Amino acid sequence: MQECTAVRSCNLGIKTLYFSMDTTELIRIGVYGTSILLILIGLYAVLTKRSLIKIIIGLSIIDGGIHLLLIGIGYIKNGTAPIFSPGSENAVARMVDPVPQALVLTAIVIGFGVTAVALSLVIRLYRHHNTLKIDEIKNLKW
Amino acid sequence: MKKAIVIFLLAVFGFFLAVTFLDPEFEIDRNRNGVKNVYLEKTVSELGTANTVTAIVVNFRGFDTLGEVTVLFLAATALGSILFKKRHHIGDRTVLIPASSIVSAGAKLIFPAIILLGAYVFIHGHLTPGGGFQGGTIIATGFLLMLIAYRDFSISHNILSVIESFAGIGFVVFGLLGFMNGGTFLQNFMGTGVLNDLISGGVIPIIYILVGFKVAAELTGLIYTILHEKG
Amino acid sequence: MVGSPVLLIAIPLLAAFLIPLLGMVWKESVRIIPGLVLAYLTFLSASLYIEVINTDTIVEIIAGWRPPWGINLVFSPLTGFLTTIMTFMGFIVWLYSYRFKRNVEFEAAKKYFIFLMLLVAGSVGIVITGDIFNQFVFIEIVGISAYALTAFYTGRDSAEAAFKYLIMGSLSASALLIAIIIIYSQLGTLNMAQIAANIDNMNPYYRIIAMIFFIIGIGVEAEIFPLNGWAPDAYTEAPGPVGGAFSGIVAKAGIYAMVRMMFTLFDIEGPMKILIVIGLITLIVAETSALRQEKLKRMLAYSSIGQMGLVLVAFGMGTKAGVFAALFLMLNHAITKPMLFLSGSFLTFNTTEKYIKQITGMAKKMPVVSIIFVLGALAITGFPPFSGFWSKMAFLSAAADENLLFIMATILIISIFEVVYYFRVINRLFFFEYDDKISIEPHKPGFNGMIALFVLAFIVLMIGFYPSSVTGFIDLAADDLMNTHQYIDKVLQLGQTIIQ
Numbered sequence: 001m002q003e004c005t006a007v008r009s010c011n012l013g014i015k016t017l018y019f020s021m022d023t024t025e026l027i028r029i030g031v032y033g034t035s036i037l038l039i040l041i042g043l044y045a046v047l048t049k050r051s052l053i054k055i056i057i058g059l060s061i062i063d064g065g066i067h068l069l070l071i072g073i074g075y076i077k078n079g080t081a082p083i084f085s086p087g088s089e090n091a092v093a094r095m096v097d098p099v100p101q102a103l104v105l106t107a108i109v110i111g112f113g114v115t116a117v118a119l120s121l122v123i124r125l126y127r128h129h130n131t132l133k134i135d136e137i138k139n140l141k142w
Numbered sequence: 143m144k145k146a147i148v149i150f151l152l153a154v155f156g157f158f159l160a161v162t163f164l165d166p167e168f169e170i171d172r173n174r175n176g177v178k179n180v181y182l183e184k185t186v187s188e189l190g191t192a193n194t195v196t197a198i199v200v201n202f203r204g205f206d207t208l209g210e211v212t213v214l215f216l217a218a219t220a221l222g223s224i225l226f227k228k229r230h231h232i233g234d235r236t237v238l239i240p241a242s243s244i245v246s247a248g249a250k251l252i253f254p255a256i257i258l259l260g261a262y263v264f265i266h267g268h269l270t271p272g273g274g275f276q277g278g279t280i281i282a283t284g285f286l287l288m289l290i291a292y293r294d295f296s297i298s299h300n301i302l303s304v305i306e307s308f309a310g311i312g313f314v315v316f317g318l319l320g321f322m323n324g325g326t327f328l329q330n331f332m333g334t335g336v337l338n339d340l341i342s343g344g345v346i347p348i349i350y351i352l353v354g355f356k357v358a359a360e361l362t363g364l365i366y367t368i369l370h371e372k373g
Numbered sequence: 374m375v376g377s378p379v380l381l382i383a384i385p386l387l388a389a390f391l392i393p394l395l396g397m398v399w400k401e402s403v404r405i406i407p408g409l410v411l412a413y414l415t416f417l418s419a420s421l422y423i424e425v426i427n428t429d430t431i432v433e434i435i436a437g438w439r440p441p442w443g444i445n446l447v448f449s450p451l452t453g454f455l456t457t458i459m460t461f462m463g464f465i466v467w468l469y470s471y472r473f474k475r476n477v478e479f480e481a482a483k484k485y486f487i488f489l490m491l492l493v494a495g496s497v498g499i500v501i502t503g504d505i506f507n508q509f510v511f512i513e514i515v516g517i518s519a520y521a522l523t524a525f526y527t528g529r530d531s532a533e534a535a536f537k538y539l540i541m542g543s544l545s546a547s548a549l550l551i552a553i554i555i556i557y558s559q560l561g562t563l564n565m566a567q568i569a570a571n572i573d574n575m576n577p578y579y580r581i582i583a584m585i586f587f588i589i590g591i592g593v594e595a596e597i598f599p600l601n602g603w604a605p606d607a608y609t610e611a612p613g614p615v616g617g618a619f620s621g622i623v624a625k626a627g628i629y630a631m632v633r634m635m636f637t638l639f640d641i642e643g644p645m646k647i648l649i650v651i652g653l654i655t656l657i658v659a660e661t662s663a664l665r666q667e668k669l670k671r672m673l674a675y676s677s678i679g680q681m682g683l684v685l686v687a688f689g690m691g692t693k694a695g696v697f698a699a700l701f702l703m704l705n706h707a708i709t710k711p712m713l714f715l716s717g718s719f720l721t722f723n724t725t726e727k728y729i730k731q732i733t734g735m736a737k738k739m740p741v742v743s744i745i746f747v748l749g750a751l752a753i754t755g756f757p758p759f760s761g762f763w764s765k766m767a768f769l770s771a772a773a774d775e776n777l778l779f780i781m782a783t784i785l786i787i788s789i790f791e792v793v794y795y796f797r798v799i800n801r802l803f804f805f806e807y808d809d810k811i812s813i814e815p816h817k818p819g820f821n822g823m824i825a826l827f828v829l830a831f832i833v834l835m836i837g838f839y840p841s842s843v844t845g846f847i848d849l850a851a852d853d854l855m856n857t858h859q860y861i862d863k864v865l866q867l868g869q870t871i872i873q
Contacts, residue, residue, distance in 0.1 A: 025166075032163040039547075040156045046540065047148045059543050066550050069163070073558040082194035083271065084186050095194070097178045100557070102198040103506055106210045107550060109275055110513045113217030114546075116364055117520055118539050120224040123368070124524070124532040162555065162582050176561020180442050205435045205444045209498070209510035212386055213517060216491060220521035223484040224532070303393050310390030314383055320436070327379040329437035 024077045031072040038065030052122045052132045056115060063111040067104050074100035189330060191268045191343040199273065200346045200353075204328040208313060211356060215310060218360045221367050241291045249291035256284030264354030268343040274350040278357025285362040289369055302363040309356035316349055376417050378433045378448045378501055381456065385410055385494035389487050396483050403483040404471055407490045411464040414493070418460045422453035426849060430863050432503070440864050441564035445503045447864060451853040454700070454846055455500050455629055458707050462621040463493035469715050469825040470614040485525065485612075492518040492618060496626040503864055505556065505638075506563045508630060509549055512594060515623055516542045522615045523607045534606035541593050541603045549590025555583040566864035569637050569857055580639065587634050588647070594627030596678050597685065598655040605662075608674035609727070613718025616670055617711030620677040625707055628681060632688050632699075632854065640857050641691075644775070648689030653783065655682030660790045668727050669717050672794060673710070676753070679787070680706045686780060687768050694771035696851040701764040704843060705752065705836065709761065712829040713749040715822070716742050720802075722816035729798055734807030738815035743802050745826050750795035752833050755788055760836035 038061055045058025074097035082098040126132060162168065181198055191197040199207050241249075264277025288295045320329035332344040341347075388410045395402040425431055430449040437443065448456070467489060491514060498511035520542070524535035553563070559575045560568055572580065592600040608616045635641050635648065659679035666672035680702065687699035719742045720735055721727040736743040748759070755765040765788070772781045818826075836843055853859070 029164055033160075036156060036159045036163065039159070040152050043155070043544075044148060044152055046544065047152075048145055052536075055540065059540070062544075062547050066547055066554070070550070070554055073554060081271070082182060084192045084194070095182055097176075098181060098194040098198055099176075099178050099563075101195045102203060102206075103553075103557075105195070105199055105273075105275060106206050106506075106510065109210050110213050110510070110546075113213045113517060114513070114539065114543055116217045117220045117224070117517060118536070118543075120221045120368070121520075121524060121532050121536045121539065124224055125536065128529050128532070158582065159551075162579060168558065168579070176557075177442050177563070178561070201436050202438055202443060203436075203506075206507055206510050208383075208386065209507070209514055212389070212491065213510070213513055215389065216488070216514065216517040216521070219484055219487055220517055220524075223481065223488075223521055224524050224535075226478075226481060226527065300397070303397075307390050307394045311387060311394075314387040314390065317383060321379070326434045326437050327383065328435055 024075075027075065028072070031075070032069065035065045035069035035072060038062070038068065041065075050134050052125065052134060055134070056118045056122065059118065060111070060115055063107070063115075067107055067111075070100045070104050070107065074098070189343060189346065191346055193268050193270065193273075195271070196268045196273050196346060196350065197343075200268075200349050201328070201330060204317070204349070207353070208317065208328075211310060211313060211353060214357065214360050215306070218306070218364050218367075221364055225367060240293065245287075245291045249287050253284050253288055256287070257281055260284065260354075260358065264351060265347070266340070267350040267354075268347045269340070274353030275357055277354045279361060281354075281358035282361030282365065285358075286365050289365060297362065297366065299363060299366060302359045302366070305359040306356055306363065309352045309359065312352045313349060313356070316345055316352075320345065376421075378421060378431060378446045379435060381414055381417060381460070381497050381501065382494055384413065385490050389491055389494075392483060392487055396479075400479055403479075403486055407486040408464070408467050408471065410490060411460065411467050411493065414460040414497070415457065415464050418453065418457040418497075421448055422450075422457050425453050426450060426846070430853075432864050440503065441562050441567040444507050445564070445864060446501045447503045447860070448501055449853050449860070449863075450846070450849040451700075451851075452501050452629075454850040455625060455703075456497050458704060459496050459500070459622045459625060460493060462707055462711055463489070463618065465825045465829060466614045466618045466621075466711065466715075469617075469822045470612070471821045472819050481525075484521070488518045488522050488525075489615075489618065492522065493622060496622045499626040500629050503565045504563050505553055505565060505568070509546070509553060512549070512591075512630070513546060515594065515626065516546065519607070519619065519623060522618075523611045525612055525615070526610065528610070530606070531610040534603070534610040538603040538607045541600060545590050545593035545600060547590075548586045552583045552586035552590055555579055555586065564864070565633070565638060566861045569640055570861045570865065572638065572640055584634070584639055587638075588631070588651075591627055591630045591634065592651075594623060595631045595685075596624055596627065596655070596681050597631075597651050598658050598682070601655070601659075601678050604678055605671050605674045608677070609668060609670045613670070613714055613721075614711075616673065616718075617714035620674075620714065621707045621711040624677065624681050625703055628684055628688075628703065631685070635688075636854055637857050637860055644691040645689045648685050649780070650689075652682045652685030652687075652689055653780070655679065656686065656787060657682075657783070660787045664790055664794050666794070667729055669721055669729050669732070669798065670714070670727050672729070672798075673713055673717060676791065676794075677706070677710050679791075680710070680753070683768070683784070683787075687771065690771055690775055690777070692771060692775065693851050693855050694767070694774055696854055697847055698764065698767035698771045700847045700850050700854075701767050701844070704847065705760045705764045705833075708829055708832050708836070709749050709752045712826065712833065713746060713753065715829070716746040716749065716826055719816055719818045719822065719826075720746065721813070723814040729801060731813045732798075733801050733805045735815060736803040737807055739818075741823070742818060742826070745830050746802070747799055748830055748833060750799060752837065754791045754795055758837050760833050760840070762837070763840040 042058045042061030042065060045061060046055050049055055049058060076096050078094065079096035080094055082095040181202055182194055185191050185194045185197045189197050189201060260277045260280035263272035263280060264274045267273030317328040320331050321327045323331040325331060330344040388406055392403050392406055395406065421431065425448055430447065433446040435444045495511045495514035495518060499508055499515065502508050502511060520535045520539050523538055524531050556568060557563055559579055560571050562568060596604050608619060611619065635645055656679050659675045659682060663672050663675035663679065666675060684699045684702050687695050687702060720732045720739060724731050752759040752761045755761040768784065769781055
């Protein structure tokens with residue numbers, strides 16, 4: 001590390017310090033942080049919003065956050081896609097974990113199915129009550 | 143008041159999540175010896191498939207995929223059951239606003255391209271990223287476009303149902319065939335061929351193609367059911 | 374060899390995909406095929422179970438990859454026990470609802486039977502799978518079938534009940550996914566046996582967080598407090614036999630998942646305070662709520678939730694006696710509760726509101742059904758010499774072994790509550806006069822429904838008078854659950870019996 005003899009060198013010194021945190025760590029914190037944020041936002045929507053559609057949107061946002069989290073844990077430093085092409089059969093060590101990707105595929109489809117059923121229930125509720133506001137629909141004790 | 147409680151709870155919850163996931167000890171690639179290594183190794187050697195994710199979805203964890211296909215089937219059936227109408231009017235639609243001229247002019251052009259893309263994606267699922275679910279969804283999007291653009295575009299619900307059922311039955315039958323050919327359920331019993339050929343990977347592309355058809359038929363049927371729901 | 378465990382799931386799925394096709398050709402097939410499938414499942418499950426008891430646990434591999442690289446199914450004294458009960462009850466519910474909506478709305482009937490069949494198949498999947506993500510998928514299958522069945526009637530409230538169920542189910546599924554994420558990222562595997570073997574390698578803090586998320590994730594299906602808010606409404610709005618299916622099949626699968634997680638995955642030995650606490654709160658809240666109910670199905674729903682709480686307390690004791698009592702309670706509940714739901718459904722057939730006071734004096738008009746209802750009530754509350762008595766005794770003795778006096782006292786008090794609210798109904802049935810103005814029309818039950826009820830009644834009586842007919846099986850199942858090492862060995866070394 002060079003000594004901080006002039007102003008310019010000092011600035012360089014500070015910048016070097018800042019990037020001494022691994023890019024991998026940055027990516028990790030970024031991805032995980034975003035997914036946690038998404039989960040919280042979605043949860044907030046489900047718990048506080050008064051409109052049925054917004055609640056369902058909240059569920060979708062939560063799903064999005066979780067899927068992002070799931071893919072995120074599969075990351076390997078400088079990893080590449082787990083697809084083999086002629087000549088790259090030996091690249092196993094540098095491949096990203098394929099399992100979370102497969103899990104996410106399933107999870108997305110399942111989330112989609114549940115959302116579809118939820119929307120159909122909303123359509124039926126709307127048919128009966130002509131409103132989407134949850135307060136007016138709450139017949140049964142919560 | 144209630145919002146304050148919720149925000150407080152969320153903050154606590156978020157804190158726990160953050161402490162768990164953002165902890166430096168929760169490192170990446172911690173499980174160097176996890177199952178994925180075997181998957182990555184065996185995909186080419188034993189299954190002849192280039193796309194590891196496809197191999198996992200259809201073969202290693204094919205049982206999950208079967209369950210997933212069932213979930214889709216259930217969702218489509220549930221939609222039909224929940225939005226039940228006593229009489230079925232063909233041509234009764236809730237889309238009352240006609241599509242703009244751009245959409246109606248372009249839809250006819252784009253539709254074949256979308257179908258082709260979708261088919262490409264799910265036929266090549268074992269070679270390139272993609273597969274049955276992705277391709278099927280693309281195809282369903284094409285149908286959605288047509289349904290929105292043209293008021294009199296209609297598909298026979300029966301045909302969709304038949305495709306859906308046949309594809310589902312095909313999936314289970316291939317699984318049972320693996321069973322009967324001296325192996326276990328869903329085991330690959332066909333030759334694996336040369337890597338990166340279109341015909342390679344044994345049962346995997348076949349099953350994925352079936353899944354592609356099923357998903358396309360199911361999603362289209364789903365959209366159709368909702369569109370025909372009279373308010 | 375009649376078949377292998379995977380057929381318990383593959384056949385119902387195949388049938389579910391076939392029914393829409395066959396329904397186009399021959400209408401009656403949509404009612405008959407599920408019945409055949411469920412009968413076959415019961416038979417297959419029973420014969421596999423007998424084989425497992427006589428030889429060894431069956432670990433079946435899927436797709437030709439040995440665990441932990443492939444998914445595997447585990448058919449053991451415990452899982453076989455539960456599966457046989459569940460498939461049998463599925464068959465009974467089918468039998469009862471055979472004439473459902475007979476001449477009307479063919480589409481609706483077709484879908485009803487598909488959902489019912491997949492509800493059973495999914496629950497069986499939850500029990501026999503050896504992989505946590507696979508379990509998640511099956512939980513979702515059960516979930517969607519349940520949402521659709523709850524919303525089955527076109528009345529006003531069923532969509533709302535289903536929606537509530539869906540939201541809570543979705544949130545809990547998300548929590549379950551987070552738990553799976555934590556486990557996979559730390560241990561690199563999704564196989565239950567391998568997780569159990571390596572769980573000590575995991576940071577204890579992460580372990581606790583994962584466990585909490587698991588409990589939230591499975592709690593909705595297992596109907597624990599406070600995640601059971603959906604249950605009373607869902608049970609009330611769903612068709613009567615479906616209430617029986619929920620309580621007899623789905624709840625059992627949920628409890629199994631919870632217990633498998635605690636006992637095997639996290640390999641917790643000794644008393645599990647968290648289960649006891651959750652179970653007690655669930656029990657107390659549910660049973661006191663049951664006292665205040667005026668609708669029959671809602672009362673039965675709360676009673677069912679309470680029983681599940683009791684089962685959790687029994688499991689939470691962590692001893693073999695506790696597990697034995699819990700499994701015994703589960704068995705009795707699985708037979709008796711559906712019997713109550715089914716007979717109650719007949720009694721309240723001609724009303725949509727299903728208020729208890731509407732069946733005043735019904736005993737004179739529908740004597741057989743009323744007597745069966747009474748039998749169910751006596752069995753569940755634990756009157757000797759009926760079945761519930763033995764399971765409650767087992768529970769009390771297990772609690773006494775551990776000097777858990779507070780629990781024993783609570784159970785006795787709760788039993789008094791149960792007697793009160795069940796006898797209120799019986800009182801109305803038998804000792805009041807049938808009044809045209811309040812009571813509804815009696816319903817003449819169909820032949821199939823009566824057979825279903827008689828079979829259940831027979832089993833209840835048999836367990837009551839000859840408890841030793843079942844205690845052997847329960848004992849083996851209890852052993853199986855307690856023995857984590859055996860589970861790990863059997864799966865990872867593929868045991869001695871492998872289905873090829």
